[in-house]
Amino acid sequence: MSIRALRFLPLLLVFALFAASCGDDADSGSVDDTSAPAPTTAAPEPPAEEPVEEPTTVGLALPTARNDGGFSQSYYDGLLAAEAAYGLTIAVQDNAGDPEQTVDALRNLAATNDLVIGVGAQFAEAGTIVAPEFPDVKFAIVNGQATDDPNLHIYIVRQGVPAYPAGVIAAGLTQTNKVGFIGGLEIPPTTQSADAFSGGATSVNPDIETVSTVVGDFEDVAGAKEAAAAQIASGADVLFAFVNSGLEGVLQAVDESGEDVKIFSVIFPQCGRSTQLVGTATLSSLAQVDTMVSAFLSGSMPADLTLWGVEDPNIQSFVLCPDYASADLEAQVADLLAGINDGSIVLPPGV
Structure with missing residues (x-):
């Protein structure tokens, strides 16, 4: 899981700062009163703030409308299920399948998300372009193109099988x-x-x-x-x-x-x-998206291609x-x- 930096309040050394600015100043006109007791107790340190873990953010790029009644909607439904299951913060950019839109869609999502999922072969080339630009962001491209970039992970849906x-x-x-x-x-x-x-x-x-x-x-x-x-x-x-x-x-x-x-x-x-x-x-992308998100959260996204045929009927099958x-x-x-x-x-x- 991508975890943001832990934020702690700075220590407030008020007395020490005051002493450093006022002591040993020959021209200050102060009176050396050796009978005055020297302070012996520093200001108490404030309690440290509890670590704050920000929610994982996942961006989804879809080639068509999220309510297209088909491919894109299946993945959008899968992301909504993952959002509820894992407490994610999500962002969706749909209708982004035209060649001139795919790169911008991935870039826009990568700027504000920990994991970016591009759905469809339309994002194959865009994934190879954008992933090297954001080495701290993980990319999962469905039906994408594999490269040597360690943050680019490819999942192939063998849609011809069913x-x-x-x-x-x-x-x-x-x-x-x-x-x-x-x-x-x-x-x-x-x-x-x-x-x-x-x-x-x-x-x-x-x-x-x-x-x-x-x-x-x-x-x-x-x-x-x-x-x-x-x-x-x-x-x-x-x-x-x-x-x-x-x-x-x-x-x-x-x-x-x-x-x-x-x-x-x-x-x-x-x-x-x-x-x-x-x-x-x-x-059904429910199992697919869950597989990708859970692998990201556990730090175990696969280095090799992941192929989906009809081995898991929860992902693909043929029904009468x-x-x-x-x-x-x-x-x-x-x-x-x-x-x-x-x-x-x-x-x-x-x-």
């Missing part, structure tokens, strides 16, 4: 042998999820085709709707929506198409929004919506997750 079971389930649902992937921004978690979803589907049926569209923004409702409508028109009848607020556009396109198109989502299960939602590649959670499908999902963890299922390269 997309693989989604692809396997999609293969059993498609009637057209054509499925679609809609991504928000072309960053590693997006491309890895696209590869995993396609790989899962073709592991069941090599003839299944996956069409993929990256709209350029996880929050672009109109763009996601347009992409989904185009994929449905081309024959895709199962869609993986790797977007945040953009999910609303996918739901609109499916509803307006009149087709029986199934949908997979990410981060939070949102099954109640549509009967077409089959399942979710979940990501209740309408689709038959005993057979639940068992299939459990077998898929176990196979990924024990290595008997080989994921596509890079996932």
